Amino acid sequence: MVESGVARVRWVTFDCYGTLVDWRHGIMISAELVAPGHGERLLGAYERHEPRVQEEAPGMRYRRVLAEAFGRACREVGVDVIPDDLSVPAATLPYWRVYPEVTGELGALREAGWNLALLTNCDRDLVAETLRRLAVPFDMVVTAEDSGAYKPAPAHFERFRAAHRPEAGHWVHVAQSYYHDMLPAARLGIPRIWINRRDERPDDPSVVPEIAPDLAGLAARVAKVAQAAQGPAW
Template sequence: MKWATFDCFGTLVDWRHGISTSAELVAPGKGERLLAAYIRHEAVVQKESPGLRYREVLAESLRRACAQEGVALGDDDVSVLAATIPYWPVFPEVGAELSALRAAGWNLALLTNCDRDLIAETQRRLPVPFDAVVTSEDVGAYKPADAHFDRFRRAHAPDPWVHVAQSYMHDMEPAHRLGIRRVWINRQAERPKDPSIPQEVLPDLHGLLAVVEKAAR
């Protein structure tokens, strides 16, 4: 059975917009600065505490970002990201591109660094249903650890299997390490440390079906 797996935030949902605009609610005019600081802190928090619920990762990473930028947070402010995550916008091309994959016989799954309840809220906004979901809450770890991929492989024995994601560190590196075929959605026009790690590269999801099928061959 052929499977295309996806990271959610950054790949299907505009994670950067969600964090920066949510940060504006508690620190007007500082959303972009807090986004940049947040990105640096989140991976550290996840590595330090792989069993932490994602809503707590969101809160602690925002807390550290605000401390770095000299922004005072109220006690309730640290929950702003978890509160707004169900409303973060889905990229406009997602519906058509995922529908094309499904029409071509691909099963779809999410491998997400998120809690079950938060991804359930987000799925209500995704325009195409998913056949399977693996969360950090399920596996007690955060990507780039292997746990999401290992759980999915054991549960579904996918063949072929193509993983599609925006994050080079969280997704492309472990997928390469584990021998999973992969498509990098390079929305930020980043330069990879090792160009051999992304098997196929797109700037967004437009034309995804052809690239996934190329990667699967």
């Protein structure tokens, strides 16, 4: 890991699930294992419940968040489950598929001289299994377990900034979630790229000045955003 405070080290931070890993597919497949034929409905319900659980219990481990939100989704949809069924999302998470362009684009960033970090709403043990599938080394990982909170709370970003104190134009954040990542990054003045995989419309276009449908060509986009951010330190 790179020592904190080293001058002129350049960083790209990423959200993991949704940005690098197909989170929605993972939840839906987990749901299909428990309740065949109900995967899409359970996914929709789960997406509503997870942020509520995280807001209610910011110190809860993500493994338990998955189980609690999945249980609430099952109740909403009217699917009967046994307690063991609620552990399925966490059990399958290490096998969730990585988006096809991710490994090559992460490698291109490293070749261009960027350090890589994850700022993830996950537990250390779970994300460690995913890191093996990404196949490109990361220099730092900040989890919800580390920060004691879930994004969109700013704790992940603040912890990373305190550790490395990046100069202006030497930190770009890349993520799929407008709610969890783009909004807090904008509030904190962090240069950012929205990976808009779902073709969503932002409530405020100024929050997402740089938008891409996936990670293809990411190194060039990062260089562009970093250059635009050169100026007085934050």
